[in-house]
Amino acid sequence: MSHRGFPSRVPEEQRDLDHIRSAAAEFYRATGVPQVIERALNELFFREPEDVHGYLANYFTNLCAPPRISRLKGREVYDARGQLSIEAEVFCIVCNQEKSMSSAAVSGHVGPKEASPDWKEKGRERAEHVMTAAQWINGPLNNMLQGHTPCDQSDVDHLLSDFFTARFLEDKDLRNKEKEESGPPSEPEVLPSSPVSAPTKNKKSVDKGKKSNTAEKSFPPAEPPEPVFPGSSAIGSVSLAVAKTAAKIQGTPLYKYIAALKNRTAPAQFHIPVPLVTLLSCGKTCPGKLSLLEEVILIPKAGQRVKQIITTTLELQKEMMRIMNASTKVGATQAMLCDSGALAVAYERPEQPLDLITEACTNSGLALGTEIHLALNCAAPELMDCSKGKYEVATGVLKSPDELVDMYQTLISKYPAVVALIDPFRREDIDQWEKLSNGIGDSCSLLSDLTFKSKAPPLPGVRGHILKHIHETTVSDLICITSDHQGSVLMGTTCSEPCSEDSWADIAVGLGLDYVKLGGLSGAERMAKYNRMISIEEELDQQGILASEEKHPPPLF
Template identity: 65%
Template sequence: MSCFVNCLSEEDQEFSDIKNAAAEFYRANRVPEELERALGELFFQNPEDVHGYLANYFTNLSSQPLISRLNGKERYDSRGQLCAEAEVFCMICNKEKRISSAAISSHLGQKDPFLDWQAKSEERVHHVKTAVHWIVEPLNKMLKEQNPCDQSEVDQKLSNFFMARHREEKEMKEKEEILSTSEQEVEVPCSPPEKKKEKKTDKKKKGGSEKPFCPAEPPEPVLPGCLAIGSVSLAVAKSGAQIKGMPLYKYIRVLKNPEDQGRFHIPVTLVTILSCGKTSPGKLKLLEEVILIPNAGQQVKQIITMTTQLQKEMMRIMSTSSKAGVTQAILSDSGVLPLSLDRPEQALDLITEACNNLALELGTSFNLAMNCAGPDLMDYTKEKYEIATGVYKSPDELVAMYQTLISKYTAVVALIDPLRREDREQWEKLSNVIGQSCVLLSDQTNKPQAPPLPGVTGVIVKHVNEITVSDLITITSEQQGSLLLGTTSNESCDDDSLSDIAVGLGLDYVKLGGLTSAERMTKYNRLVSIEEELAQRGILVSKQYHSPPLFTETEEEVI
């Protein structure tokens, strides 16, 4: 080896780095004479390749990159709210390098758009600061010297850490409740007259003919700091992909199924085209958003072009129309058109009119889904859904209303969260009355471990809070029915990882939001790039579905 090193120094001064690396490796590992002879022969036979080959050769012989430290930072999401970013640093060739970073969306439970906004903001700040503390201190110590390419072990450690903190929080709350109840028993003695009054009211309720109203299920507690778990997990996955020299979508496919490395398909890309509900002007609250469902097999570019044309035509109609319930066309912060409406038919009529003007056949060129946000509409004082300002419907009346809408607008092939989870009887009724013409989807962000609802054939999953990359792989491997990966209303400052995740997991559907927000367009552009790359390599598969609705298990793959 010494003669080989000397030869390098005599030939070219540019070989000095390689010479030093070779000499250091030789002293540390005592290279056998056979290897020394082989390297010498390689150099003399093919000296022009010495820069690339020897550099790569000795790099491959170096130690496996290990996590040297984690760093947490406070960043801002698409709505100007704080989020936590995790950075991963690794030791590579005796140098510390920043490999990747990630920031996922935080989800604090049930939506409460305008009530106690200041308290909600303070709660979010507390969550983010706790997450940053977790990343910088306990998680940093826990994952130091960990192999970033061992995703399952990293995620297991993250999950164990979260569960330990969750148990601590639960025990603390239980102690506080015991103390508070004991103090109340001492301070407030029981009053016999009050007991009699309570019994009378109970008798009235029991004697009524109406079915008892099912109260709201307790919300899933969100542990402060939990979004550190998901952010670190994604950052480690991105680091592993970079170290392995492969795109994130391929790396996730390897994690999910190492033997399945053949072909990929692009998920059917659902695009939000209208924003309604509580956050938009007007009386209508029932529709949170209307979503375009393109036909399977359409390229992402074609979907974006068609949706943009449709959206511009709707804006033109809105700006020139004098119809009641239509305001000037201004895009919301989520990149979609907010409408001032009184009835859901107005939104669907606007889309129909725009399609007619563009010679698009609604129900053939594309279909629609309605995100109804049912869980947020219940007025518990009246025990009815407030579908519009001052307009209330019982669960059975709402089922009848959905049936009428679906029969009139046949292009609507999916309803997302039409009812509360507690109204299981009405979910089953709705599934029976709409039949095969429309499917029911449920957003499981609030209740990730909840039992399936009657009639639901697909669920929406989101990468939020403590959900790790391994959790997403497990969910997509075990879930029965259709899966749709969706975004939250407050996009994180992370780049385009959601598109890679959807492709890598082999999902059939992905929902990326509107076409104007910069954060969402980054994800759409990434999906376009992945599609082009797969097509160039000849490993892109087009999935064809037998007939609408698309959310069915009957499908076949066509190359």
């Protein structure tokens, strides 16, 4: 049996082709579109693939309608601390069948860093947020995105953001209406301090070094705490799940898909953000009196591979643990791991954790200030006692904003390896930001949290920003914010709330960030992110598109 002069085949292949032609003839009669089959058979005979049926399957798969979102599914899951979180799953119709394409979850902490001492109330509030997010995903968001292509990220994120804005404004109008109906308050409303400060245990040291009342009179009032709208984490989770779905449909890694969204085409080369690793935690949730240093972060020397950085950091961490456990002076400071994935220490003064790191570096043969540097996440906004106009840097030890400036300058002078301070003041203390910046010059960079304040006026002296992918932040939001602050944006999740998503590594690489902050080196959820970063680096290197640090030097430290 011949067919328009096609090459002859062995008998087995001939029988297969006869079967195909018979099926094609039946298709001709049923559909009246023989040209599609004819084109496929022509290409088949010219290419002569080993897998005839596989070739035809792929050929006709490409003729199918593009995948469309069929439904969303929101489910309650638990994070590494056993707290409820929301996960969004995207289903699409692919080749006339519904398939689960991807799922995603973003951090959704409630309020300012667990400030409430009533953990039961905090748990109920969190459960309400997660339940609302699940209802949004399974209800209105599911109905809204059905039939939409997942490959149009801008359109999907626009719909998600509009939905959130409408819900937020509805809630705001309802609250205003309730206030009007209840009548004017008998006394002026006083905004609560953000966050609630822990009660001081030692009253003797509160007023030491007290200055004139002029500074207290000009103390700027606290901004209202940033609202965390119930259900908001549904927006960020769905946006990321849709992005992962689109990358899967296009057969490309997520980081390349995000890079193409940001740059309108995939760049010729990629660079790996420098990972900033949390070494120590001394915050309010850790043992000891010291609250000022929520995190002490290791900044590795640029140009190293991620695996090398992790190996060096783990060796340093082991030496720190050995010193802490062997010390007789700090019997209560036995080595332990906290929620940030780093070592928790019980100290009273900010010099003590820095002395520990200095000793460990010396014992390990690491040149502190050359091979590695340090960043201090001060988290000062969490320490403000607005009733006194001072920061409670340790239990019973309060510092005015100007006194805190002097304290930072002393630390940086004594420990030149400290090259970055994160959130050293509240945003309201603009004079102190400027004073500290002028005092330290280029020896140390000031960084601030950009997550909720992307449209706020810039702070004096700030050279970089922390950006977290939480709540209603969409992938398009991340692209927009990082485009406006190109080259100086850090990436990280909340310090105390790990998330199982290893996509953070892809997001950081795809956005072209210079640094990524993923927490300490413990816990499966955090190490999954570091392992993903290693995989991306190896993949880029094998493809010959890994940019060298000489061509892309990090801008800050």
